[in-house]
Amino acid sequence: MESQSLFSGFCSNSITPLYRNPQNPLSSSPPSLSYPCFNQSKYQVSFENQYFLSSQRLRSVRRLLCKNSVEKVSNLVSEKEGSKSWVKRKRLAVFVSGGGSNFRSINQACIEGSVNGDVVVLVTNKHACGGSQYARDKGIPVILFPKTKDEPDGLSPDDLVKVLREFEVDFILLAGYLKLIPAELIRAYSRSIFNIHPSLLPSFGGKGYYGMKVHKAVIASGARYSGATIHFVDEHYDTGRILAQKIVPVLANDTAEELAARVLREEHKLYVEVTAALCEDRIVWREDGVPLIQSKENPEEYY
């Protein structure tokens, strides 16, 4: 099929190759159980470890990439009723532009098991940023997007969608990604893209409000409270429905740096909390379209 030629067109010497050379077999596991190896450190996760099995609705069609034959794998469906249900382990894509502290925090939680998911790919617009260096150290494939003068190896929007589909990404988490998400991606991943913003949206959000500029604006306004907001992503900056917020006080003698540090601590906690809920299928929708999180301890409660 086309997938191999698509990927070999993306590989370049300046970034970690997405796929190993298809002539080298990836593993000695039976083809139906192994996933493609995406980088040179031979990071590989076998199929059975990736999924919790649902006793009721297991389907056995699977898709293999980087092989000559392709079989489709359907998603295992989670069973929500009853306490002994299994939920599919989610595949996450994280988008960063900078240091990636939220990415690290989420990745760590995935590894430790507090999040029922894995970061399977990192997308960045800056190939040398802290987040992408950390990703390479951890064996997580790095994709460049978008294509610009400074980053000529970047993908086009359509190619990005194709690649994410091939990675079978379930959710996209923006964590300090400064480019606008293209409409093609939003259409393809409707209700599956999240962003974190270091203020209590809608205050201090929108184009131009990023990083330290947010905290400076908060202090200059005299606002006595700030915080972090996680929201769904639509075609504009910071305008999608709010999913979760955490508050911090703004003190009379705060500098922007002190406020930023206080907010960042809450961002890390909030993004891990929300990602945990996401990967356990605990996001529900109110009638008016507002997303709510179902409490884990008490499924009758929402927040």
Place this chain on the structure above:
Amino acid sequence: MEPQSLFSGFCSNSITPLYRNPQNPLSSSPPSLSFPCFNQSKHQVSFEMQYFLSSQRLRSVRRLLCKNSVEKVSNLVSEKEGSKSWVKRKRLAVFVSGGGSNFRSINQACIEGFVNGDVVVLVTNKHACGGAQYARDKGIPVILFPKTKDEPDGLSPDDLVKVLREFEVDFILLAGYLKLIPAELIRAYSRSIFNIHPSLLPSFGGKGYYGMKVHKAVIASGARYSGATIHFVDEHYDTGRILAQKIVPVLANDTAEELATRVLREEHKLYVEVTTALCEDRIVWREDGVPLIQSKENPEEYY
């Protein structure tokens, strides 16, 4: 001088007269000690009870209105150092368009002595609103502003400024007043006009965001926090520097009415707290122009 002719032009049968007929003496107290009577219930406060005397900087010039002679009274200056200083009792104007629950709350606090001030005049754009009726019951003069088709007895901006000056108003508190404050008033009362808004500004503020519309917008956005904000007033809706805020949570099953009630409770507490600080000269200005409140218990602390 002119004040009498100015006022007789304003008096009309449809609102409480501002001044009694100058031919009737207002009281039997010596002219130098009494203030004019502003309504038919002969509510009168004698001069010596209105002011706490500053032992260090008492000046004895006074202004009398509604009499044939006018003498100027300078403001008594408060002494901030030391715990036994006296602060001039402040004269407050409150602007309302509706029921006036914040007005009632502030007025009550003044009467009970928590606030070192008195509401000396109510301004409204609706002569029959709840706030205006309450004012008349309490003997507080009511002024109509602005002049419109529905309220032809309303004052012009310049006349409003003149009247407030003649009432020797120190501070203007907007408490559910829905008209824009004219530039003439803002220039005349620079840094002395305050507004309360039922959200965490800058979120859910600006033209069109008033009353229940604010709370509906908060709920529709998915915001998990709301609250009340008190800010200085400039030429636009809800954009002046923030002076104080109080937070409330927004619950997953809130109706707009439930949220409104929760916010209103905090509004009352906040406006009384801020008015208390205002009347004790505890508002200070940070270098960047943000107003802070000096703590009463600990003058080294600001919030």
